[in-house]
Amino acid sequence: MKPATLPAAASATSMPASPASSTGPALGQPWPHESARAQVCGAAPYVDDLPETKGTLYAAPIVSPCAHGLLRGIDAAPALALPGVHGVVLAADVPGDLWLPTPARDEPIFALERVHYLGQVLGLVVADSPALARRAARAVQADIAPLPAILTLEQALQAQSYVLPPVTLRRGDAAAALAAAARRLCGRFEVGGQEHFYLEGQIAYALPLEQGQWLVHSSTQHPAEVQHWVAHALGLAQHAVRVECRRMGGGFGGKETQAGQIAVWAALAAHKFGRPVKLRLARREDFLITGKRHPFAYDYEVGFDDTGRISGLRLQMAVNCGFSADLSGPVADRAVFHCDNAYYLGDVEITSLRCKTHTQSHTAFRGFGGPQGMIAIETILGDIARALGHDALDVRRRNLYDPDPAAGRCTTPYQMAVEDNILPQLLSKLELSANYRRRQEAILAWNRMQPVLRRGLALTPVKFGISFTATQFNQAGALVHVYTDGSVQVNHGGTEMGQGLHTKVAQVVADELGVPLAQVQVTASDTAKVPNASATAASSGTDLNGRAAQDAARQVRARLAALVAQLDGCHPEQVRFADGQVHSPAQQRSFAALVQLAYAQRVQLWSDGFYRTPKIHYDKHTLTGRPFYYFAYGAACTEVAIDTLTGESRVLRVDILHDVGHSINPAIDRGQIEGGFVQGMGWLTTEQLVWNDAGALSTCAPSTYKIPAAGDVPAQFHVDLWPEPNREDNVGGSKAVGEPPFMLALSVYEALRNAIAAAPGAAGEQSTVGAATNPNPFAAQPLRLDAPATPEHILRALGALAPD
Structure with a gap:
């Protein structure tokens, strides 16, 4: 392993010295988080x-x-x-x-x-x-x-214990497609929750x-x-x-x-x-x-051809909702919406069972069902690749949505057209930059020589829909106040939880008014200022509140431009706001001087703003429509090693290429990508929730529940941003970044499964890359690795432990 190096996200970004000394646009610059200095000094108060x-x-x-x-x-x-x-x-x-x-x-x-x-x-x-x-x-x-008490999904399914009625989404005829398929696989596995x-x-x-x-x-x-x-x-x-x-x-x-x-x-x-x-x-x-991320159990039957392209799929996802519904309905719905991930599924039947157990009521968690949906299709494609002896990346490519509408493979099972698909190009770029093919060959050679330590490599994509699936939540309000000294105060309906929302909103307002970022202050979220605000969730905080604040700032700017036009005898369109100055064909004034003139002329120096996401619609009864304004894309290539004697694993290297559109703040976005990936890695490797037979959560402290620590971050961690702007009209050409990077960690899970499959005698062992095609159209039981991939689960997948 190479010595640890500074992550690309840190080394590639140089921070401006101070917002007060800035000139030029605030958008696109890696400004520090607005509370960073206060937090480091212990001067940022929490409740x-x-x-x-x-x-x-x-x-x-x-x-x-x-x-x-x-x-x-x-x-x-x-x-x-x-x-x-x-x-x-x-x-x-x-x-x-x-x-x-x-x-x-x-x-x-x-x-x-x-x-x-x-x-x-x-x-x-x-x-x-x-x-x-x-x-x-x-x-x-x-x-x-x-x-x-019903404490497990198995018990809930046997008792038909549900908090909400089951839901099924169908397209085409899955049963007929499975019957006609050249090859078929059946499998089951479970994914745990997360604190x-x-x-x-x-x-x-x-x-x-x-x-x-x-x-x-x-x-x-x-x-x-x-x-x-x-x-x-x-x-x-x-x-x-x-x-x-x-x-x-x-x-x-x-x-x-x-x-x-x-x-x-x-x-x-x-x-x-x-x-x-x-x-x-x-x-x-x-x-x-409190509730956790929802645990899921999966049963699937998939039909495919000799190239690995899926022809039919029947998938059942059983969701452990806990004792009450909470947000389980929309979480389970989003899992249904994301179980296609990046792949076209023509004949498909997806059933979602919302099970009631006597445990905490599980709730929203970063990705909101998306990770639990995506892991299903990525597992299935990995199983298909091993059954055929093909490289999994090639199988994934054959199943991608086709950007060409004429191909007839660009519509999701819920009838939304995938209009902005960049994954074919993005995957190709990451494959080259991560040296995927060369490293795959090197890992095959390593595994032939090493009897104990086995390595695995996987490259998986992400296609994540951005918007609340409940259409009414896709709205936001904001207030922008300009004071007579030229300082600006912003209030919006979003909340700051460390993700940099206030920083990004301040950048948007600063550019609209043409003032330095230091002149803009965002105040506490307050129901007495912006009423009826939606939750800061669904990765939509900047999309919604940034646009609402932008709308408010534009109204103030328009009034100021009209005043300049009146004073200087020009058109408002000829007035330009930049670098703290206001320029007209006749003269230049400081922003503060203009504000004082406007106050003397009784011009309104504050405004409210509002935004509602366009284009979206969704029928919750049929599970069809356009629930998302756009998709965020990305891909990760991960290399892992496992010890086949102890079941221990380690992530050795990660290469990420992620799509944030035109980044509003590259430093914050890179931090979100790195943090999201590591949190997803924890969900899939170490964060195991255990309830005992009495229903008590045994893992209820840092001593028994293991989140990733600094030592778990891979020594080689490379993050690059896709350069293309959002094709939809979003704030600054950006894309949401809060949740999508979490699913990049699915590459860790798939890499671990590849490492396990390379071990001789692994339970459910499949043919490895480069081996002869399996002649049996009804292949053996796929390799089962329940997540999180703890040492016990890895040993069980290797066949070293008896099943529970």
């Missing part, structure tokens, strides 16, 4: 850092010790006997609706007659300190009569204000939903509740809906005791109470 109002109390959850049972009573006397404990909050203390206002209305604020998972919140203890509140909560005794493991845990601080009004500080990706839920629980109109979020210490989808419960609980405690209440979950509580 738990805010000054506390006098009289603040602290809440801790009382959780169920049982996975499923009848709740017969709660004895809080042992807790109430502790000095400093003010009381408990139970379902009887909820002044509004006892159920959260989710679409399925299947989740109570506190457990009612039954408990549905081990860790479900039964109520709260409120005390003078967080430590005392937690101690008291542990002292509360719940009387629960146990009932049988969000944000650095800042779930937290809310609820403050009663005057005249029945409320202020809630919440670490949330969706302030408007928190506002709605808190008002609903308190029995108030939404205008009585204001929710603010300056920044989060990570979200990854875990704070899209499930920050709402935390805020509701804090507000209910504050309501009962008439004092501000803070509720911050300890890490173990966070693990036990």
Whole structure:
């Protein structure tokens, strides 16, 4: 292995010294994150850092010790006997609706007659300190009569236990295509969930204000939903509740809906005791109470020809939703939408089973079902390649969507045309830059000589749809205020969770007004400023809020240009804003001087902006339409090594070529690509969630749940950006970058499977690259590797361990 080198993402980007000294456009420049300096200095406050109002109390959850049972009573006397404990909050203390206002209305604020998972919140203890509140909560005794619990997908399928009805998407005749196929394969495998493991845990601080009004500080990706839920629980109109979020210490989808419960609980405690209440979950509580990425189980039958092109596919995806629906419906839908990934599927039948288990209610996670859908088709294509003895990249290429509409292979199973397909060119470029063919030969030679350490290589593509599949969420609002000294303040409906949204929005506004980036400040997300904002999710934060802020800034600029035209006797179109100056054919003024003139002339110096994504439409009943505005593309080539004696694995090298359109901020985008890939690598290799037979999550701490650390990042990590702008009219010609890079890590999983298949005697061993074509049209059981590919799962795939 070569010595570790600085990742290309860091070495290829030079940071401007200071936004204050900048000239020229802000877009396309690698500006530092707007909070980076404050975060490094410890001066960027999160919710738990805010000054506390006098009289603040602290809440801790009382959780169920049982996975499923009848709740017969709660004895809080042992807790109430502790000095400093003010009381408990139970379902009887909820002044509004006892159920959260989710679409399925299947989740109570506190457990009612039954408990549905081990860790479900039964109520709260409120005390003078967080430590005392937690101690008291542990002292509360719940009387629960146990009932049988469904804890696994297998049990849920046997019991036909569903939180939502099954959904099937069909195109063509999959059964006939399978019957007529020259070759067929059947397979099954499972993919586990994933803990969000944000650095800042779930937290809310609820403050009663005057005249029945409320202020809630919440670490949330969706302030408007928190506002709605808190008002609903308190029995108030939404205008009585204001929710603010300056920044989060990570979200990854875990704070899209499930920050709402935390805020509701804090507000209910504050309501009962008439004092501000803070509720911050300890890490173990966070693990036990909150949902994860949805685990999936797959069964498939695929028909294909001698070249590996798929002719028919029947795929069943069983989704572990947990005890309530939460966002499981749209997550499962997006898995259906993305199980084609980059490939044309003509005759296909996809069934999605939304299973109910007595575990945490699983929720949004980066990719929102897309990773679970894509891994299915990538696994199938890898199995086909091994069955035929063909190189997997060649098989993948033969199945790609064809950019030529005349070929009739450019429409998804949900009837959306793939109009911007750049993958044929992108894959070719990465294949050359990563030396894929030469390295494949070298790995084959290595594996022939090495009896213990086996290597694998895989190059996999990504095609990820960008937009909320629920069309109504594809809208955003923003405010732009210009002050008389020329400084600019922006507020929009998105939230900052470390992904650089505020930085990018500030860059957009700076260029619209032609001012240095340092003159633009983005303020905290606030429901009192921009109402009804959608969640910052679906990778659409910049697309939506950047465009809304751009619209607001353009309105201010248009008024200023009209004033200059009036003063200088020219047309508004002749007025140019750049580098802090305003140019007309007659003269040049500083932006600040023009703003002062405009104020004297009573010109409006602020505006609101609005944006709605064009072109999209979707019928949730037929699962057809154009749910996405565009696709983001990318590909990754990954090399791995496995120890066939211990099952240990290591990622040796990664080469990525990713499509972000015209990057608004290359430094931030590269960081998102690197971080997304590593997080995806963790999902597929080390992050294993384990529930015991009683339904308790055993992996509920950093000691038992292993996210990737610095030492897991491959020594050779090369990231390049595809240079083409977005073909759709998106802000700055850019493309979304939050979620798509996560799926690049599928190349790790496929590389591991290739390394396993190269080991002699591997379970389900297939012919390797270069071997003779399998003469049996109904090939043997494909190699099964359940994810995450822990050492145990790798050994099981190698045949060294008996199946469970």
